[in-house]
Amino acid sequence: MPELGIIKSPDVERRDRVPPGQRLVDQWPVLHYGQVQRINPAHWTFTVSGLVEKELRLSYQEFMSLPRVRVLSDIHCVTGWSRLDNLWEGVSTSQLKKLVRILPRAKFVIVQSTGGFTTNLQLSDFFEPDVLFAVKHDGKPLTPEHGYPVRLVVPRLYFWKSAKWVTGVEFTSEDRPGFWESHGYHNHGDPWKEERYSS
Secondary structure, eight states, X not given: OOOOOEEEOGGGGOSSXXXXXXXXXXXXXXXXXXXXXXXXXXXXXXXXXXXXSSOEEEEHHHHHTSOOEEEEEXXXXXXXXXXXXXXXXXXXXXXXXXHSOBOTTOOEEEEEEGGGOEEEEEHHHHTSTTOEEEEEETTEEOOXXXXXTOEEEOTTSOGGGSOSSEEEEEEESSOOOOTTGGXXXXXXXXXXXXXXXXX
16 A cells, blocks of 8 residues: 555644643543443444435445545644644545535534444534544554544544544534533634633
């Protein structure tokens, strides 16, 4: 397989890369609600549903055979830590546009995860060039604690939007707050505007 080029998230080009209220860390902290999800890839399916012409279901093997990208980004957690220069590898969200026809009235995407977790995104945020379904971090496969086998990575928003243990996406015409958004977190989550919590 040829060496993949690297997509740089725009925030890594900032002169000051640490948003207001954040502190730098070297390690990648583990934060989650409830138990770590232990997923057997043989039983894992990725589903694209909602406002699409035809629903799509991919096995783990089929998902892992999709074209890959690498993205260099920073992480900003709503709890106040930031980690710079994370190298991700996985499937670009834009790849979905090649696999399904998204209907014109779709304006949002609901990301679905094992354990009943969801998060919501505007299509404009979801399809940014630096957003991907990651399977590797810094050259190593994700661990269960960090979302194995697949997690979403949305570099320009607070990290709760980068859902762990992803099992699919649903395209919708109306916004629908996800798990954290329904528990007091901001609906959008821009770290540079400190969109931490709903008012």
